[in-house]
Structure formats: C-alpha cells, structure tokens
Amino acid sequence: MGAVTRVGVLELVAMALGGPGGPGDGTGPGHDWGAGARYVRRTLGALIEPAAAPGADAGHAGAGRTGADAGAGGADGGHAGAGAGRAGARDVGGAGDAEGAGRAGARDAEGAGDVGGAGDAADPGTGRAAAGAGAAASGDDSPGDDARLALLWRRALAAPEDPRYLRALVDGLLERAPARPELMAGLSDLVALVAHQDPYSPGTAPSPTDPGRPHRPPETDPRDPRDPRDLRGPRAAAPPSPAQANSLTGGTQVHGPAIQAGDVHGSIHIHTAPAPVPVALPDPARLPPARPPALHQLPPVPAHFTSRGPDLAALGALLRQKPPTAPLLVVVNGPPGVGKTTLVSAWLHAVAEEFPDGQVYADLHGHSAVAPAEPTEVLGQFLRALGAASVPAEVAEQTSLWRSMTAGLRLAVMLDNAFTAAQVRPLLPGGPDSVVVVTSRNRLTGLGVDGARFHPLGVLDSDASLDLFARGVGRRRTACEPVATRRVVELCGGLPLALCLAAARLAARPRQPVQAMADALGRDAGPLAVLTVGGEAAVRSALDLSYAALGAAAARLYRRLGALPLRTFDTRAAATACALPEDEAERLLDELIEANLLEDAGPGPDGFRFHDLVRDHARAQAAAAESPRSSDEAVRRVCDLYLATATAAEQLLTPAQFVLSRDYAHPPAAPAPFSDGASALRWLDGQRQNLMACVRTAAERAWYDTAWQLVDACWPLFLRLRYYDLWIEAHEIGLACARLSRHPEHREAERQMLNSGAIGLTAARRTDTAIGWYEDALRAARAAGDVRGEGQALHGLGTCHHDAGRPERADAYLHRAIGLWESCGYVRGVGLSLIVLGEVLLATGRPSEAVDRLVRAHEVLAGVNDPHDTTRALALLGRARVVAGDAEAGLAELDRALGLFSAAGSLHWQARTLEMLGESAADRGDRAAALDHFERALALHETTSPADARRVRDRLGEVAGGSGSGG
Known part of the structure; x- marks a missing residue:
C-alpha cells in the first residue's frame, strides 16, 4: 500500500x-x-x-x-509492462541458472525512474x-x-x-x-x-551466486518475502524511531477513523462511511517500467564562456532546418583547445527545453592516452540511463534496443571527442525528434552518408580573444597594458584553452605585469612555434608557464596524476597517488584548478579530470621529472586503492561468495564503507573504466596478482550489470595473469578466472568459446583434486551443449556433475544441474522424466534456502506437468511461479513463465489466452533481450495465424 x-x-x-x-x-x-x-x-x-x-x-x-x-x-x-521498472534475472539461452551457475548470471537491479x-x-x-x-x-x-x-x-x-x-x-x-x-x-x-525504485538496488532478488564460486549460506530473515516456501507474508517494516512513534496499545483494534492529539481546541467532526470495499491488487506483470527522470548529463559551461555568438546562431539555424524523418546529426570539428566541447555544451544547455526527455553525454576519448571508447560501452551506458532492464551482448542488438527505446523520445545526445565515424554510427537514436552533436578534431566526413551537417570551429578572432582574456584577468588591468595584452592574445593563437591558462596565471599573481606574461610566452614559443598547425604549440607554451608557476607540492601532484591510467579521479585517489592526507590533497587540487590545469567535474568519484592536451602535458612532465620507480609507486598505490574499494563492494553485494586473497604492495587506509548495496553497485558501475584501466596497467607492468585480484573483485559488476566486452576482456587478462603468477593461490585463481569467464562467454552467447574455457577448468580441477570445481565445469559444459542443441552430450555432462556434487555434499549444485537436466528432458520429448527431475530439484533448492532457483524449478515443473498431461496441477504451479517472479522483480523469468503459460494455452486450443500471455512476455523481453523478443514475436505471429501448438 x-x-x-x-x-x-x-x-x-x-x-x-x-x-x-x-x-x-x-x-x-x-x-x-x-x-x-x-x-x-x-x-x-x-x-x-x-x-x-x-x-x-x-x-x-x-x-x-x-x-x-x-x-x-x-x-x-496482453501488453505486459515491465513490473514497475524492476529488472530481474536474465538467463541467456533460455535454460539454466539465471544467477550464474554456468549460465548468464543475473541482473537484479531495481528499475529507476520518475513516472x-x-x-x-x-x-x-x-x-x-x-x-x-x-x-x-x-x-x-x-x-x-x-x-x-x-x-x-x-x-x-x-x-x-x-x-x-x-x-x-x-x-x-x-x-x-x-x-x-x-x-x-x-x-x-x-x-x-x-512508485519507482533505485536502479542500482540489489532489490528483492537473492545475491547472485553460482556453483563454481564457493558461497556461504546467507543469514536471512525467517520470513524471507522471496522464499516460495513461506506464505506468512512479507516481513514487517522496521518500527519508527521513538521520537516519531505513535500507537494505540493494549491490544486495541480500531475500525474506522481514529484521532490522537495532545490538546484539542474546538470541535471534531467525523463523518461515518460504509465499510471499506476490498480493492484487488493488480498484476505487477501488467505494469510498464517506470520511466526514468529526464537525464541531464552535459558538462557544465565555464563561467568565462563568451564570444561564440555566430557559432551559436549557426547551430540554431541547423536545428530549425532539421529533417522531419531523422534525428539531426551535427559534427563540430576543430583543432585541440579551440573550445568544441564548451560550445556544444553551452548550446545544448540553451536549447534544453526543445528536448524534454533530457540530454545524454559520452566522452569517446578519440584523442586521449586512454583507449577510445567502444560503441558497445557507450550503448550500455545510454541504455541503462534510459532504464533498460539489461543490455544485450552484441552491438547490433544493443543498437536495435537503443533505437527502439529512443524512437518516441526527444533527446539531445552529445558525443565528445570522436575519432571515427564508426564510433558514432551505432549511437544514433531511433526517433526523428532528437539531435546528436559530435565533437572531433577530425572532420568525420564518413558521417555525411548519415545526413550529418558539418560545422567547423575556428579560433577566436582578436576581439573575442581580448574579451575572453580580459574577463579572466580583469578589464582594468588589461586596459592599463593594452599593447602587452594584445601581444599575449596574439601568442595564444586565438585558442580559448591557451587564453584561459594565461589568464589564470595572471589572475593568481595580481602584481605581475601583463608584459611579463607576453615576454615569457614570446621566449617559450617563438614566431615559428606560434604558427604551428593546430595551435598545439601555443597551448604547450601556456601549459609550460602555468606548470612552472606551481608550488613544488602541486607540481608533484600534477605529474603523478598525469602518470595515472585513470580517466577521472577523486580527492582520495589523488591523495593516495602522493601518499598525502586528503585535506592536503584537496588544497593542492584547488591550486591546479585555479591554474586551469584541472577541471572540476563536481562531487563524487568522477570529481576531477584533465583536458586531453593537459593530460598529455602532465604525462610528459612526469616522464621528464619523475623516476620510473616513483611513477610506478603512484600508479600501484592507486591500483591498490581500487582493489580495496572493489573488494569492499564485492563483500557487500555478494556476501555469500568465497573471496580469494588480497595482496597490497601499499596497503591503503580502509575505504569509506558503502551505505548499502545500491551505492556499492553504483560505485562499481561508475568506476568500471578506471577499474579496467587498473587491470590493464597491472598486467602490462607484471603486477600479476594485482591484476587477477582486481578481476575477481569486479565479479558483482559483471554478473549484475553484464558489460559483456569488459567481462570477457577482464577474464582473459585475469586468466593470463593467474597462469603467470607465483602466488600460493594462483591455481585457485586460474580456476576462478576460467569458471567466471566461461559464465560471461555463455551469457554473451559465445558458446563454443565457453566450452573451451570449461574444458580447461575441468582439466585444472582434476589436476588439483577439486571435486566441486570439477562438478562446476561439467555443469557448465552440460549447459553449453544444451544451448547448442546437443541434448545427448548435455545429458551425459549433467549426470556426471550431479554424481560429483552428491559425492562431495554440494546439495545446491545438485539442484541446479537437475533444473537444466529437466529442461533437456522436456526439450527432447520426455516430460514424465522431466517431472521427476524437477520435483527433486524443487525439493533440494527449497531445502537450501535458494528462493530464486526454487521458483525456476517450480515454473519448469509446471510446464513439464502440462506437457505430461496433468494440466490442472501444472497451470497452478506456473501461476504460482509467475506471482513469485513478479514479486521478486525477475523480468526475464516472468517473461519465460508467461511463454510457458502461452504454450500451455496454445496446446489446449485457447488462442485468446495464448495471445495474451505471449503479448505480455513480448513486452517484458523488449526491455531485456531483443533476441528473445524477436523469437516471441515470431511465435505470436504463428498463434495469431492459427498455425502450430505449443512446444
């Protein structure tokens, strides 16, 4: 209520x-x-x-x-919504353990959004x-x-x-x-x-675990609202604090209105009313996903932005002339430091009312030292921001889902620092009412075939340059030295970045004459350097001067930050890099911001960032002034910080998982505790690129233990949010590092990387590759005498062969897994393999045998307090009973499973259960009921899996056309 x-x-x-x-x-x-x-x-x-x-x-x-x-x-x-925006488990391939037991894992974050x-x-x-x-x-x-x-x-x-x-x-x-x-x-x-929910909340689904990652039984409330065995209702909410509590005691039962008050002045009138009429709760599966609030992701506009009136007018004219049948695509290209990002951000802020569904932003890193962003990475970011329950593995399916979700929206999309047209093309939205603005140093003429309009951005003219410089320094000061001011402006080449750097240095030294800046720029640049194509020499000269003016401690921080592999960082990371107290690091960061050498991106873990040219300059200064040992120390300190923080998030999000050792070359202070699982998952998601940068850097520098331990700590990120490319890349690196490691646990680490990586490969539908990983895991487990690990590998092989349509091989692997798990007492693993075996039997026309296996699976999993998998067994058991001829009992079990999945917010399994109900209705010739169930399943799959949606859409067409019965 x-x-x-x-x-x-x-x-x-x-x-x-x-x-x-x-x-x-x-x-x-x-x-x-x-x-x-x-x-x-x-x-x-x-x-x-x-x-x-x-x-x-x-x-x-x-x-x-x-x-x-x-x-x-x-x-x-018929048109099923998405369960009030909840994103439940997704079991890629249609069978097996949705929480990662050799399957696809689970994303159980609650859906976000404001209605x-x-x-x-x-x-x-x-x-x-x-x-x-x-x-x-x-x-x-x-x-x-x-x-x-x-x-x-x-x-x-x-x-x-x-x-x-x-x-x-x-x-x-x-x-x-x-x-x-x-x-x-x-x-x-x-x-x-x-009412909407937090998109990062672990929500009502159980902690994702899988047979290959040892887990501890979680401590649960005796009345777990997710447990299918417990019909006593949801657990009670926590009582209010004593200061807020207000109650009627003594066992009093109150029917009708009641008033409690300290003092009453005047009369009270209570109008009696008839007894309440019960209002039936609607089916949550019929509700749509809660729409997320309008997004506002654009970078802020600097206070000194000015003098781009003609460019803003030109962009406005393009918007008025936009095509009616496709989104407007604009490419703003120009040299580095010319202000492309600032111009586009300012313009999109100004026209925000034209795009009520918000603005989304991505830095494609086309010209930075870090790896350029892949389209699949950006699509995942955009889809989750729009409330997608889960993101498909393939870029083609991601693109399809992105275009479907944006078809009816009016969005402004800013793609910053693109390198190629291929980076941009998959990110174009689906509807005609959106606008996409791309910034790049390149012209990106290849986007012309997509209808792009091009706006080259040049340097500021002399008057605009004077205005920008004077705003930063102070007009009275520049008026006193007009000749020197014009000389500084000339040497800065009309580049806003160079002008702002020079102005910031002078503003920090109110007694320094402007002529001193002009002389310094002239000495450092020279007439030939000033004319260098692209203006980078002018920026370099200004950066050199700003750097030279820093205090020793700030200069050291600047160099060490330049050596880090991070795209963004917060005060704690900066303090860790230099082994400083956080308050001292904050003071030095302020000094860098005042010098215009660092951008303040606001509070949070992405609080600071470098402009690409500034990062290159800081890195060059580090190479020149820092020893390789000191630079390595700074990087390793930060890698250790990320390892400690990711491990804290992992322990909160997956408390039942067994965690391998953690080793720190420079043990960081204990990370600030996360307030809850949602904040832990939010941190992992926001820092995923920095985490991957640390993984890559650790591997490159032969810090093998740090690399595989970082991958292990990121398990909840991969399992819940399903960034497939990162999942697979991380485990490829982690596996190689575990094999090169001399750590006492390196064999356990190798098996962990193989099993966890194979789960990701299976989720990404790379079944043949996953089989190879599981075969390696099987050999490794046998060599180590790890019976449970051997069972996990066999379970994974059985699941993969089932997905690949090889039921005989699947049957053999699953029976071997069950035998091994029974021998070592791993009861939950037995139940999980019995579920997949039941699916194999059902798919091969042996429903009575499937019933026997699924009854046992249900009993086993209920006995180990695994509500999600118990309900999966229940749903499949219901379908098996219907096919075996016991329709009454089977439909009752399917109905019960659907209610439990709806309550848990498991979108994928709601949809699968609705499909089973649809097939059961088709079997008995009830075409209207079959269409209703299939339409509801389709609406759910459209928010989680385009491939499943296509399959159900085809089945809908068959049923609507009167062809075929259930399967």
Whole structure:
C-alpha cells in the first residue's frame, strides 16, 4: 500500500492521462507507458465512476492467474509492462541458472525512474476547474460531490494537456478520498504500483551466486518475502524511531477513523462511511517500467564562456532546418583547445527545453592516452540511463534496443571527442525528434552518408580573444597594458584553452605585469612555434608557464596524476597517488584548478579530470621529472586503492561468495564503507573504466596478482550489470595473469578466472568459446583434486551443449556433475544441474522424466534456502506437468511461479513463465489466452533481450495465424 500523498497522486493522474489510446496518447502531462497507463486509467476511472465502469475493467485481481482473477481478461489484456521498472534475472539461452551457475548470471537491479508528468502540475491549481474541485470537496458526503469529481475526471480526459484540469482533479481526489474508503484504498494501491525504485538496488532478488564460486549460506530473515516456501507474508517494516512513534496499545483494534492529539481546541467532526470495499491488487506483470527522470548529463559551461555568438546562431539555424524523418546529426570539428566541447555544451544547455526527455553525454576519448571508447560501452551506458532492464551482448542488438527505446523520445545526445565515424554510427537514436552533436578534431566526413551537417570551429578572432582574456584577468588591468595584452592574445593563437591558462596565471599573481606574461610566452614559443598547425604549440607554451608557476607540492601532484591510467579521479585517489592526507590533497587540487590545469567535474568519484592536451602535458612532465620507480609507486598505490574499494563492494553485494586473497604492495587506509548495496553497485558501475584501466596497467607492468585480484573483485559488476566486452576482456587478462603468477593461490585463481569467464562467454552467447574455457577448468580441477570445481565445469559444459542443441552430450555432462556434487555434499549444485537436466528432458520429448527431475530439484533448492532457483524449478515443473498431461496441477504451479517472479522483480523469468503459460494455452486450443500471455512476455523481453523478443514475436505471429501448438 502506498501513502496517498499529493506527489504520489500527481504521478498517478499524470500517468493515467498520458497513456496510449487515451486522450493524451503520450503527449499530455505524462508520457506513453503502454499497457500500464491503460490499466491505471481504467482502474482510476472505475474508482471515480464505479457505476459507469464495465466489470472487465475494474481491475486485475491478484498476481498471475490464481484466485478470483476478475481482471485477467480485462482491458489491459496482453501488453505486459515491465513490473514497475524492476529488472530481474536474465538467463541467456533460455535454460539454466539465471544467477550464474554456468549460465548468464543475473541482473537484479531495481528499475529507476520518475513516472513523469507531475513536475509541471505541482501547484494547487487555479481557475474555474480548481474552483469546481473545491466545491466538489466541500460539504457533506453526497452524490453531488461524486458527480463533480466525475465531471473533473471527464474534463481532464478531454483535455489532458491542460494542467488546470490535472491539478483540479488531484485536489478533488485528495479531498474526496477520506470520505470514500474504497477510493482511498484504490488510490493507495495505485500509488504504490506507480512508485519507482533505485536502479542500482540489489532489490528483492537473492545475491547472485553460482556453483563454481564457493558461497556461504546467507543469514536471512525467517520470513524471507522471496522464499516460495513461506506464505506468512512479507516481513514487517522496521518500527519508527521513538521520537516519531505513535500507537494505540493494549491490544486495541480500531475500525474506522481514529484521532490522537495532545490538546484539542474546538470541535471534531467525523463523518461515518460504509465499510471499506476490498480493492484487488493488480498484476505487477501488467505494469510498464517506470520511466526514468529526464537525464541531464552535459558538462557544465565555464563561467568565462563568451564570444561564440555566430557559432551559436549557426547551430540554431541547423536545428530549425532539421529533417522531419531523422534525428539531426551535427559534427563540430576543430583543432585541440579551440573550445568544441564548451560550445556544444553551452548550446545544448540553451536549447534544453526543445528536448524534454533530457540530454545524454559520452566522452569517446578519440584523442586521449586512454583507449577510445567502444560503441558497445557507450550503448550500455545510454541504455541503462534510459532504464533498460539489461543490455544485450552484441552491438547490433544493443543498437536495435537503443533505437527502439529512443524512437518516441526527444533527446539531445552529445558525443565528445570522436575519432571515427564508426564510433558514432551505432549511437544514433531511433526517433526523428532528437539531435546528436559530435565533437572531433577530425572532420568525420564518413558521417555525411548519415545526413550529418558539418560545422567547423575556428579560433577566436582578436576581439573575442581580448574579451575572453580580459574577463579572466580583469578589464582594468588589461586596459592599463593594452599593447602587452594584445601581444599575449596574439601568442595564444586565438585558442580559448591557451587564453584561459594565461589568464589564470595572471589572475593568481595580481602584481605581475601583463608584459611579463607576453615576454615569457614570446621566449617559450617563438614566431615559428606560434604558427604551428593546430595551435598545439601555443597551448604547450601556456601549459609550460602555468606548470612552472606551481608550488613544488602541486607540481608533484600534477605529474603523478598525469602518470595515472585513470580517466577521472577523486580527492582520495589523488591523495593516495602522493601518499598525502586528503585535506592536503584537496588544497593542492584547488591550486591546479585555479591554474586551469584541472577541471572540476563536481562531487563524487568522477570529481576531477584533465583536458586531453593537459593530460598529455602532465604525462610528459612526469616522464621528464619523475623516476620510473616513483611513477610506478603512484600508479600501484592507486591500483591498490581500487582493489580495496572493489573488494569492499564485492563483500557487500555478494556476501555469500568465497573471496580469494588480497595482496597490497601499499596497503591503503580502509575505504569509506558503502551505505548499502545500491551505492556499492553504483560505485562499481561508475568506476568500471578506471577499474579496467587498473587491470590493464597491472598486467602490462607484471603486477600479476594485482591484476587477477582486481578481476575477481569486479565479479558483482559483471554478473549484475553484464558489460559483456569488459567481462570477457577482464577474464582473459585475469586468466593470463593467474597462469603467470607465483602466488600460493594462483591455481585457485586460474580456476576462478576460467569458471567466471566461461559464465560471461555463455551469457554473451559465445558458446563454443565457453566450452573451451570449461574444458580447461575441468582439466585444472582434476589436476588439483577439486571435486566441486570439477562438478562446476561439467555443469557448465552440460549447459553449453544444451544451448547448442546437443541434448545427448548435455545429458551425459549433467549426470556426471550431479554424481560429483552428491559425492562431495554440494546439495545446491545438485539442484541446479537437475533444473537444466529437466529442461533437456522436456526439450527432447520426455516430460514424465522431466517431472521427476524437477520435483527433486524443487525439493533440494527449497531445502537450501535458494528462493530464486526454487521458483525456476517450480515454473519448469509446471510446464513439464502440462506437457505430461496433468494440466490442472501444472497451470497452478506456473501461476504460482509467475506471482513469485513478479514479486521478486525477475523480468526475464516472468517473461519465460508467461511463454510457458502461452504454450500451455496454445496446446489446449485457447488462442485468446495464448495471445495474451505471449503479448505480455513480448513486452517484458523488449526491455531485456531483443533476441528473445524477436523469437516471441515470431511465435505470436504463428498463434495469431492459427498455425502450430505449443512446444
């Protein structure tokens, strides 16, 4: 039940008025949420006008098809949402352990998002409609009040774009609900279903574990709400603090209104009302994903941005001339330091209202010392920002999902520092109402075939350069030395970066004449250097002067930061690099920012970054002034810091996992504790590129133990967020380093890398390669006498051969795995292999044998408190029973599994269970029910797996055309 607050009801009404098929059809105060919006609109309408609502629209009772499901065939029929935005387990390949037991792993982060549409309606409303609402809410409980509320509802439906009606309707609902308990209860249920969750929360799914990564039994509440064996209801919420508690004691039962107060002045009137009418909870699987809030990822605009009026006007003209059938694509190219990023960021900030769905940003690192960003990396970042439940492995599927998710959006996309057209092309959104702006030192003419418009950005002219320089130094000061000022501007070559560096140095030395800066630049640059193509010499001269003006400690920090492999860093990383206290590092970082040598990106782990040219300069200074040993020490200190912090996140996110040793050349101070699993996963996600840079650097410098331990610590990142390319690359590096290591645990590390890497390869559908890794793991486990590890490898081989359509080989491997796990007492592994074996038997036409194996799997997994896998066994058991001829028992088990997966937010397994229900309906010739289930499964798969969505879409076509029964 949700609290009936104004904000909650605003979100609810905005969703109802903005859904498809309704008057707003996605253009009103909310957005298009699909079936969930239709459900909310019809249910809210039934609450407001109960007499006018057809029975089929009154709601969907229960989760799944159990009980008196009055709404199972209602108006929502078929378009499944995404379970209030929850992203559950995804089991790539269609079988096996969704938590990583030789399978794809699980991403159980909760979906993010604000339902949207409520922000513009936050004031109480004015005008005639509001007056009507007030009249409707005043006076006694009479039919006239309900009639006025119904009138407001109909007016809001007729004009959903008018915020006056939305506000008046919200006022009316809030004032009328206390007198109508059934309305209050219904609003409470709907508000709870619309509420969004944290996208990084580990949520209600169990901690991902797999047979090959030893785990400890988690300590769970005796009433685990995710446990299919426990029907006592969810655990109680924590009580309020004593300062906030307010209770009626003595076993008192209260029916109806109750008032508690310290003092009462005047009269209290309580209007009695009829007994509450039970309002059935809707099926969570029918709700859509909560839409994430508008994104605002653009870099900030510097305070001294100026003098780009003609360029801003030209970009504005391109926007007005944008093609009607495709997104506008603009390439802003120019030399380094000319201000491309600042111009584009300033322009997109200025036109933000044109793109209400927000702005997304990615640095493609096309001209930096770090590796250029791959399209798959950026697509994963964008898809998750938009609320995708999980991201496909292949770039083609990622691109397809990205274009599908952006087809109806108005987004501004900024792609900074591109190197090639191939980097950009997969990142183009799907709808015609978005704009993409690319910055690059290259012209990127290859994007011309994609309709790109090109805007070359030149250096500032002399007047604009003078203006920018004077703003940084002070106009009175430059007016006193006009000749010297013009000379500085001339030597800076019209490059904003060089001008800002020179101005920052002078601003820090208020007594230094401008002429001194002119003389220094002239000595360092010389007339030939100033004319160097691209202007880099001018920037280099300005950087040399700014660096020379630093204090010794700040200069040392500058050099050591330049030696790091990180794209961004925070105060703690900077302090670690120089072995300084954090407050001292913060002071030195401020000195670098004042000198314009460092960019302040705001609070958090990405707090500071270098411009590409500045990073190159800092690295050159480190090579010239630091010994290789001191540079290595700085880098290794930071690698140790990242290892310690990632390990802390791993222990919080996967407490049941066995953790290999951690060794530190420079043990860091204990990392600041994460407040919860969501913050730990958020840190891993935000720092994934820095973590991978540390892995690569450690391997290159032969710090083999650091490299494989970093990979091991990143396990929750790979398993939950499924960055396939990083997952596989990291384990390839980790495996090579484990084999080169002389660590006492290097054999265990090798087997860990093989098993964890094979899980990633299986998830990425690289089945043949995964089989090779599992075969290596099998040999390694046998050589070490590791019976449990041998079972894990055999389980993985069985799963891979099942996915590859080789059931006989799968059957043999799985039976061997079960035998080994029984011999060493690993009960959970037995259950997991029995699940896959049941699928093999079902796929090969032996449903009775499948029932036997799945009954045992269900019993075994229930006995080890593994709710997720117990429910997977239950779902497959239900389908096996239906195929074996026991349809009544099988459908009941499928219904129960669907309800449990819905409660846990497991999108993938909700969709798979709906597919099984659809096949079962097709088997008995109930085409309408089959279509309903398949359509709901399709809507869920569209948020998690384009490949699964295509398969279900094809099956829908077969059933709609009347061909084929279940399989």
